[in-house]
Amino acid sequence: MVEDQATLKKLINGNQFLLVGKSIQRVDSIDKVLGKPIYTMDIVPENALYLKVVRSRLAHAFLKHVDLSEARKYPGVAAVITANDIPGINESTALLPDKPLLASGRVRFAGEPIAAIASYDPSIAEEAVDLVRIEYEALPAVFSPVDALKSSAPSIHQNGNIAKHMKLRKGDVEEGFKQADLIVEETYKSQFQEPIPLEPEAGFVVPEPDGSVTCVGSIQSPFHVQTGIAKILSLRPEQVRVIQAVTGGAFGPKSDEIPVDVLGMAAVVAVKTRKPAALAYTREESMVGHTKRHPFVTTLKAGVKKDGKFTAWQATLLADTGAYASLGPLVVIRACFHATGPYVIPNVRTDAYCVYTNNTMAGSFRGFGGPQAHFAAESHVEEIAKKLDMDPIEFRLLNILRPGTLMATSQVVDEACGLEECVNRAVKESDWYGKREQFRKMSGPKRRGLGIAIMYHGNSLGPEGSDYAAVHMQIDKDGIISFRTGLTEYGTGAPSGLLQIAAETMHLPISYFKLEPPDTDFCSETGPTVASRTITIGGRATQMVAGKLHQRLRETAAELLDCNADEIESTDAMYYQRSKPGRRASFREVIEYADKHGTELKEAGTFTAPKCEYNPETSQGTTYLQYTYGAVTAEVEVDTETGHTQVLRMVTAYDVGKTINPLSLEGQIEGGTAQGLGYALMEELKHKDGIVLNPNLADYYIPTSMDIPEIKTIIVEYPGHLGPYGAKAIGEPPIVLPAPAIVNAIDNALGVRLHEIPTTPDRVLIACKRARKDQRPK
Amino acid sequence: MSKHLLKFTVNGKDHAVVVQSHERLLDVLRDRLGLKGTKEGCSTGDCGICGVLMDGRLVNSCLILAIQARNKKIETIEGIGSAENLHPIQRAFVNWNASQCGFCIPAMILASKNLLEKNPNPTEDDIKKATSGILCRCTGYVKIFEAVKTAAQEMRS
Numbered sequence: 001m002v003e004d005q006a007t008l009k010k011l012i013n014g015n016q017f018l019l020v021g022k023s024i025q026r027v028d029s030i031d032k033v034l035g036k037p038i039y040t041m042d043i044v045p046e047n048a049l050y051l052k053v054v055r056s057r058l059a060h061a062f063l064k065h066v067d068l069s070e071a072r073k074y075p076g077v078a079a080v081i082t083a084n085d086i087p088g089i090n091e092s093t094a095l096l097p098d099k100p101l102l103a104s105g106r107v108r109f110a111g112e113p114i115a116a117i118a119s120y121d122p123s124i125a126e127e128a129v130d131l132v133r134i135e136y137e138a139l140p141a142v143f144s145p146v147d148a149l150k151s152s153a154p155s156i157h158q159n160g161n162i163a164k165h166m167k168l169r170k171g172d173v174e175e176g177f178k179q180a181d182l183i184v185e186e187t188y189k190s191q192f193q194e195p196i197p198l199e200p201e202a203g204f205v206v207p208e209p210d211g212s213v214t215c216v217g218s219i220q221s222p223f224h225v226q227t228g229i230a231k232i233l234s235l236r237p238e239q240v241r242v243i244q245a246v247t248g249g250a251f252g253p254k255s256d257e258i259p260v261d262v263l264g265m266a267a268v269v270a271v272k273t274r275k276p277a278a279l280a281y282t283r284e285e286s287m288v289g290h291t292k293r294h295p296f297v298t299t300l301k302a303g304v305k306k307d308g309k310f311t312a313w314q315a316t317l318l319a320d321t322g323a324y325a326s327l328g329p330l331v332v333i334r335a336c337f338h339a340t341g342p343y344v345i346p347n348v349r350t351d352a353y354c355v356y357t358n359n360t361m362a363g364s365f366r367g368f369g370g371p372q373a374h375f376a377a378e379s380h381v382e383e384i385a386k387k388l389d390m391d392p393i394e395f396r397l398l399n400i401l402r403p404g405t406l407m408a409t410s411q412v413v414d415e416a417c418g419l420e421e422c423v424n425r426a427v428k429e430s431d432w433y434g435k436r437e438q439f440r441k442m443s444g445p446k447r448r449g450l451g452i453a454i455m456y457h458g459n460s461l462g463p464e465g466s467d468y469a470a471v472h473m474q475i476d477k478d479g480i481i482s483f484r485t486g487l488t489e490y491g492t493g494a495p496s497g498l499l500q501i502a503a504e505t506m507h508l509p510i511s512y513f514k515l516e517p518p519d520t521d522f523c524s525e526t527g528p529t530v531a532s533r534t535i536t537i538g539g540r541a542t543q544m545v546a547g548k549l550h551q552r553l554r555e556t557a558a559e560l561l562d563c564n565a566d567e568i569e570s571t572d573a574m575y576y577q578r579s580k581p582g583r584r585a586s587f588r589e590v591i592e593y594a595d596k597h598g599t600e601l602k603e604a605g606t607f608t609a610p611k612c613e614y615n616p617e618t619s620q621g622t623t624y625l626q627y628t629y630g631a632v633t634a635e636v637e638v639d640t641e642t643g644h645t646q647v648l649r650m651v652t653a654y655d656v657g658k659t660i661n662p663l664s665l666e667g668q669i670e671g672g673t674a675q676g677l678g679y680a681l682m683e684e685l686k687h688k689d690g691i692v693l694n695p696n697l698a699d700y701y702i703p704t705s706m707d708i709p710e711i712k713t714i715i716v717e718y719p720g721h722l723g724p725y726g727a728k729a730i731g732e733p734p735i736v737l738p739a740p741a742i743v744n745a746i747d748n749a750l751g752v753r754l755h756e757i758p759t760t761p762d763r764v765l766i767a768c769k770r771a772r773k774d775q776r777p778k
Numbered sequence: 779m780s781k782h783l784l785k786f787t788v789n790g791k792d793h794a795v796v797v798q799s800h801e802r803l804l805d806v807l808r809d810r811l812g813l814k815g816t817k818e819g820c821s822t823g824d825c826g827i828c829g830v831l832m833d834g835r836l837v838n839s840c841l842i843l844a845i846q847a848r849n850k851k852i853e854t855i856e857g858i859g860s861a862e863n864l865h866p867i868q869r870a871f872v873n874w875n876a877s878q879c880g881f882c883i884p885a886m887i888l889a890s891k892n893l894l895e896k897n898p899n900p901t902e903d904d905i906k907k908a909t910s911g912i913l914c915r916c917t918g919y920v921k922i923f924e925a926v927k928t929a930a931q932e933m934r935s
Contacts (some may be wrong), residue, residue, distance in 0.1 A: 025872055032880030033868040033887060035815020036856030040814045040816035195800065196915050198819050198827055198881040236796030248817070248881030249915050283820040491916045663875040667921055671878065674918030697824035705906040 011699055018662070019504045020725055026496040027247070027415040027515050028489060031082040038246040040202040042219045043282050048204055048276040050122035051076050051265055053116040054132045054283065054689055056107035059358040059690025060141035060154070063105055063114065063134060068174040070131040074126035078275070081268050088234030090749075092264050094224075094256035094363060096281045096433060099324035101232055101264045108156055108323035110691045111288035116265045118277055126554040143690055145318040145355035146297060156323060156356040163321055164329035166336040168350035168619035170408055176347030178310025180303025184384050188376040189756040190739075192320075192685040193293035193678075195365050195774055196702050197490075199248025200286040203263040204278035205229075205270040208510040213270060215263045218247045221528035222486050226520050228260035231265050237370070239518075240423075244518040247490035250366030251675075254490065255292035255530045256327055261289070287695040291326045291363025292685060294354075296335070298376035302345075308390050308398045310346070313408070315339040317352040317373070319362070326363030327515025328354040330464045333371030337463075337623050340408045341377030342419055342456035343399040346567075348408045350619070358690045364530060365671065367735045369454045370457055371679060375757060378740030379455040383753060392744070396454060401629075403630050407456075412468035416726070418655030418718035419629040423454055425714050426653040436748065445641045448648075449749025453740035454631045455743065458624025458730040459722060460533040460609060467533065468610040470524035473549050474602035477595040478490055481508070481549075481590055484516045485711035488536045492731055493664035494534035498542045500660055501535075501724050505546035507570045508587065509691035532729030535660060536626070539724035541607035543594035547605040553590055556601070560585050560593045609722065626730045632737035635709075636745040643761030645681055645746060647707070650738065653714035657728030662715070665730060669713050672734025678703045686760050787845045788813070788908070789857025797844040802826045804839040805825055806847075806892035807854060815884045818891045826912035829856050835893050836885075836911070855884035858891065863931035871922070878916030890907040890926045898934050900926070 031038050056063075072080050083104035084088050092101040103114050114738040115132065117431035119125040129570055140154040147153055148161040155161060177183055183538070201216025213233065219225055222242040230237045240264075247254065262279050269277035279287060296319050305311040321328030336352035385395035401413045402420060427433075430450060439448045461467040483502060489495040495515055495677035502508040516522065526538075558565040561583050569578050585593070594601050614621025635649040652669055659665050684702040686693040694700045719726020739757050747753050752767040785794045788811060795810050806814045807830070816839055820829035823841040830839045833854035859865035864872065867890050877883040886909060893900055893908035900908070905926045906919075914922065 023875070026875050026877070028880065029872040029875065029877055030861055031881050033864065034859065035884040037814035039817070039881070041818070158911075196913075198825065198879065198913060199817070200819070244892060247879065247880040251915070283822070284823075331831040383844045441925065474801045493875065563925050601830075661875075663921070667875055667878060668916055670918035671916045672918070675915070687806040696822055697820050698822065702911060702913060702915060703918075704911075705923075708906070708919050711918065712921055 005328050006509060013159050017508060018507060019500045021659050022124040024500050024510055024661055026493050028496065028663065031182055039199055039248055040204065040216060040245040043205050043277045043427065045206060045276040046090050048278045049115045049120055049273060050120065050125055051118045051277060051279040052125035052129050052267055053113050053265065054117065054129050056103065056110055056112040056414035057137050058107065058138055059110045060139040061107055061136040062139065063103065063107060064137050065135040066114060066369060069751045070422060071128040074124065074128040074131055076119045076121055077117055077128045078120065079118040079269050079273050079296040080115060081272065085268055085272060086232055089231045091231060092257045092260040094229060094326045096325045097328060099257060101236040101261060108274050109358055111266065111360055113261065116269065118269045118273065131225065135199060141690060143357055143359055143687065145320045145357060148357050149353045152399040156358060161356045162353055164354040164355055166333050166352045167617060168336050168408060169346060170620060171347035171411055173312045173314050173347045173349040177303045179311040180777040181306040182387060183303045184300065184380065184387055185301040186380060186383060186755060188298045188379055190296050190372050190375050191757060192295050192362065193683050194287055194685045194700055195253050195292060197249030197250035197251055197254065200281040200283055201254065201258055201262045201290060203259060204276055205267040206261050206276045207270045207274050212241065214241045214243065214266055215247050215267065216243045217259055217263050218254060219244050219259040220250045220490055220530065221344045221514065222518050222520050223525050224528055225259050225263055226714040228265055231648055232264045233271060233765035234265055242520045244488045249490065250367045250490035255289065255364050255528050255582050256292045266777050267608065278453065283697060284695040287685065287700065288360055288692050291361045293365040294321060294328060294331055294362035294372065296372035298372065300376055300380045302380060302384055303386055304388065308388055308395050310343060310702045312347040313340045313554060315350040317356050317673050320357050320359060321357045322357060324361050326353065326361050326553055330361060331369040333463060334458065337409055337458060337619060338370055338373040339377060340458065341374060341381060341451060342401045342454055343630065344405045346409060346748030359687050360692060362770045365731050368531065368732065369501045370570065370732065370736045371739060374453065374455050374736050375739045379743055382747065390616060392452060393423065394585045394750065397423060400454065401456060402434055409614065409623045411622050414624065416657065416718045416720040417629060418716040419454065419456065421716050422629055422631040422653040422655055425716065426452065426631040426633050426651045429712055430635065431716060432633065439462060439749065443658065446637055446639050447749040448635065448637050449747065450633060450635050451744030452631060452633045452743045453744060455629065455733065457628045457729065457733045457736065459626040460536050461531050462612045462624035463614065464531065467537055468527055468606050469538040470526045470604065470606040471541040471545040472523050472604040473545050475591060477591065479512065479591045480512045481514050482516050485516050485538060485618055486536045488529040492534065492668065493661065498538055498663065500641040501539050501542045502546040505543050506550040508573050523603065534728050536628050536729055537607060537609055539727060541605060543724050544607050545605045548605065549601065552601055552603065556594045556599055557585050557590045590711040626722035626728055628730060628733045630733055630737060632741045634738065634741040634745045636742060636749060638746055638749045638764060640725050641749065643764035645680065645759060645764060647677055647709040647742060651712045651714065652734065653716060654728050654730060654733060655716040655718050657720040658717055658726040659676040659715055660727055665715065666713050668730050669734045672706060673711055673738055674703045675736040677707065677742065679735065679758060680742040680757055682758050784848055784887055786849060786877045787851045789854060799845065800822050801844045802840055803842040803844045803847050806844040807839060813854050813856050817881055817884060819881065825881050827885050828914055829888055831892055833887050834892065836889050853888065855887060858887060866932045867929040870925040873927065874921045874925040876917060876921040876925040882912055886914065886922055890929065894930050894933055898930060900930060
């Protein structure tokens with residue numbers, strides 16, 4: 001590892017890459033544009049049973065009696081399962097052992113699975129679901145994290161309603177507030193955002209003659225599914241084979257317990273009936289049953305000097321994790337570390353709580369606490385700048401993280417920090433000063449505004465778990481290089497990026513490589529495909545294994561050419577002796593030689609990232625090994641008569657360390673930007689008494705092609721020390737900034753601050769009305 | 779439940795299948811004809827992912843009863859091109875890395891083909907309108923717009 005930034009940058013810029021940094025075609029593109037049968041429900045075995053799930057209609061209740069007799073008798077029903085049919089442990093969880101696969105005795109959210117019915121004809125199973133009679137005894141329920149923390153609140157789990165309390169303590173905030181000339185305090189609220197992978201959850205399980213099972217599904221993390229299903233069926237993990245089918249979007253919920261729910265129910269039916277069993281969620285089931293973005297209530301209090309320097313920052317974050325924790329405890333850890341935004345603040349006190357309620361479950365979703373933390377922080381920073389009567393760019397630049405400064409965690413910002421360049425380039429590209437001046441003079445019902453927000457994002461898992469990835473590579477006698485890993489493709493393009501890295505490392509054309517589907521029988525435990533870690537961590541594993549395989553090829557070529565292996569160079573699939581370049585052997589000749597002499601050309605290995613050391617009581621220390629930085633501007637037009645906000649143009653500048661595939665990188669940024677735009681303007685999964693009011697795509701809006709503004713992407717490269725070639729995480733970051741940038745732009749347009757997202761037309765109109773009232777002379 | 783003989787053309791090939799009144803075109807395509815390229819995303823006509831062309835019109839096959847396709851010409855993604863001979867729209871989607879998870883792509887390609895057959899020189903706004911009935915959650919649509927523009931150019935020349 002090259003530690004010196006200047007050397008690393010020179011090395012990277014000076015290096016002529018074969019493939020890295022080029023827009024290589026994704027390896028999965030052809031099948032996808034042809035509509036090949038590659039997704040889970042396209043490949044269900046013909047003789048499979050189909051499951052339909054019986055779900056709770058109440059948010060919190062004892063199940064007094066579940067009468068399945070009519071359903072069992074219904075012609076065509078092949079099996080009915082409840083908690084009693086589970087051979088092993090009735091548990092389907094992500095982190096804490098708090099959630100059953102099938103509820104027995106008590107339900108904690110409306111939509112919780114209680115039983116499942118299987119039939120060869122899915123419509124029969126669906127009809128039978130309606131025949132199940134459930135007698136509930138309603139329990140007192142709680143639907144907001146604020147209420148759940150009151151002493152009068154009903155306890156949703158044994159140990160109370162706090163699943164996690166994460167603290168950050170830096171310096172002395174009280175002293176900091178004393179030094180402040182101005183103190184600003186506000187509360188910001190964000191909503192349940194639905195991930196909406198366009199393929200709803202799906203999976204099927206095939207019982208094997210030896211008692212083992214094969215699970216195929218739309219999943220992010222095969223090994224999590226493997227241990228989950230093994231527990232449910234009381235099998236050893238190696239008796240559960242998990243294969244990932246091509247997955248039609250994921251964004252988080254397919255990484256944790258949700259695929260275990262889907263495949264777990266199917267597995268119980270499969271082992272009971274000895275028939276393949278499939279379960280595909282409907283859109284409504286997906287929206288109710290899977291995890292979504294945690295709503296946060298965030299109260300921020302910040303102190304600044306007259307000159308604009310921060311003296312203190314205090315944050316209280318309440319995250320509604322719903323009825324079961326899922327990865328909520330880890331979401332609040334990340335939110336806690338990022339709660340100040342990317343600023344230098346001497347005294348910080350943050351308390352982040354993951355709170356149980358009787359709402360549906362929140363969990364992993366792209367950004368993982370970052371969007372909520374930055375929405376609040378970047379709204380607050382704008383408020384402070386306004387109160388100081390300072391230009392928001394000037395105020396930010398006065399306080400931003402730069403190399404050598406300290407984060408809230410007291411981690412020293414290293415040289416790989418391109419935040420300032422991101423800000424400056426976004427300001428320039430958006431014509432910040434010109435446009436803001438122009439917009440200030442506008443009159444009439446339609447007003448325009450330009451807003452900015454800036455960020456940092458700790459890469460990969462950091463404190464959220466042990467951070468490793470395994471890669472296997474093997475060259476067969478036809479010269480095809482099989483590449484296997486448990487890291488999955490669900491749309492990101494990152495596994496194609498891994499092939500690019502492998503090909504780069506081995507100086508071979510990418511067409512020689514074949515990406516095999518993730519299959520627990522054929523690769524080692526890889527950890528989950530989450531936290532934008534495929535390129536960073538998986539890329540390092542790929543470099544390592546491809547490097548070893550490359551060395552094997554050089555050794556084989558050396559044998560063939562009768563020289564020392566360290567004398568062998570290679571280029572364009574040709575191996576030659578350095579001192580006598582005329583002595584050469586093609587890749588094909590080397591493969592044939594290896595085959596003839598029984599030399600196996602295969603390598604495997606696991607890369608493990610160094611551990612992050614920090615004090616869990618104060619969150620002081622190294623929390624992540626590398627950071628992505630970014631700045632986003634949004635230009636909006638708000639109709640003050642209808643409250644409608646149209647985003648006209650966005651500039652997104654990210655320090656990505658090193659680009660692996662420019663087109664795929666832009667695709668990630670544009671896609672994340674669109675999801676962030678939806679989070680800002682329109683997306684909210686609404687609950688009433690714990691029941692989801694809009695579990696469909698007619699009432700829950702996500703951006704369509706008509707909502708997309710011009711998106712200008714600027715790539716900044718300050719190579720990091722963790723990822724291959726200095727690459728940083730980019731899967732998640734683009735969803736973080738659109739919301740605060742758009743809210744700040746609305747403020748610029750109207751002079752109105754919205755403290756709650758999404759900024760739907762009704763909220764904009766109410767805020768306009770309030771502003772007019774405030775302006776009226778008393 | 780009454781049964782009907784459904785005669786229709788799918789991707790230029792004549793088919794005759796016996797269907798029940800309530801069967802959806804989507805299920806007949808996927809389960810009877812084995813054309814799995816047409817996807818199901820919501821079953822309520824909101825996401826557009828099950829889109830196919832029926833007599834040159836983009837329809838949600840989850841909202842069309844199979845029997846409504848009687849004597850009609852249906853085009854699905856399977857009829858658009860092959861691995862050896864990609865349609866220019868398919869090639870442009872590949873070259874722009876415009877498919878990410880890929881689930882909306884069959885419908886997106888059919889919507890684009892429908893547009894370009896009627897309007898060989900579309901503006902970006904025309905492309906946005908033509909694809910507005912199909913949701914994509916991965917790409918932010920930008921690379922899809924670019925791919926359609928590139929395909930239009932290629933198909934014109």
